[in-house]
Amino acid sequence: MKKMLPMLFFCLFCAQAGAQVPATGRWQSLSYSSAEVNARQESDYYELIRELADQGQINRNPAMLAKLRDILASLIPAATKLHPPSADWEWEIHLTSSADIDAVCFAGGKILVSEHFLLQLQLSDGEIAALLAHEAAHALASHQHEELSEARLLRDAPGNDLTLVAEQLRSDYRLQLKLSALSYQHEAEADQLGMQLALDSGWNPADLVRFYEKLARLPDRALLSRSVPLPSARLSMANGMAKYWASLPAPWHGSVAARATRIRHPDAVAMR
Ligand SMILES: [Zn+2]
Secondary structure, eight states: OOSSOOOOOOOTTSOOEEEEOTTTOOEEEEOSOHHHHHHHHHHHHHHHHHHHHHTTOBSOOHHHHHHHHHHHHHHHHHHHHHSGGGGGOOOEEEEEOOSSOSEEEETTTEEEEEHHHHHHHTOOHHHHHHHHHHHHHHHHTTHHHHHHHHHHHHOOSSOOOHHHHHHHHHHOHHHHHHTHHHHHHHHHHHHHHHHHHHHHTTOOHHHHHHHHHHHHHSOOOOSSGGGSOOHHHHHHHHHHHHHHHHTSOGGGGHHHHHHHHOOSOTTOOOOO
């Protein structure tokens, strides 16, 4: 859900730790510690926020920002169940008026959303929940960590330092191209995991599907066409997940009515 390709390295002697994506169970080879990646990404996130603030392009719409924070807070209890280590994260979201970014999530639950993107799609609260759940899913599935780990193996420069790898990934188009198949997998996985997260959080499945309908109507702006699933495939996934959810036993359906009258989840955590 981003125009900017995210950040993320090489050492034949570094140990690869095994991890599994929540819900899907897909195995991943991760080269660094989660704490190291989260700290690196948090630093990159705040650097970006500072740059945007210097340009007067951050949090200029307090009402919209408050709504984003409430909707994100509604997703966090279910996110913690999907990925228990995220209970220690300080989830954070900011709003930018820059048109260079649609929405992006950094490791550890740091999200940035474009006001321009929200207004362009005229997103309802439930549709925003679908967008934020997709972004949160990238972090819950350690996609940033996996991308950095793959980049470490693919880069043709010496050195294994995480900062070096992240910087090369940010600026090296050839390296990004090599990772396009992984990016495609991440986008498809974030769609699926995000749908589950939003459904588990009580958001109306019709709103979630409508978000993917609106997304499919946007002109194709992917920098790397092979890095993002086709809009029709994303919409089919959303429809399939919604239908599956509707087939589940009744207790699940009570949470939709609750969501219609109350946005903030009782277990919502305080957010900056
Ligand atoms: Zn995405």
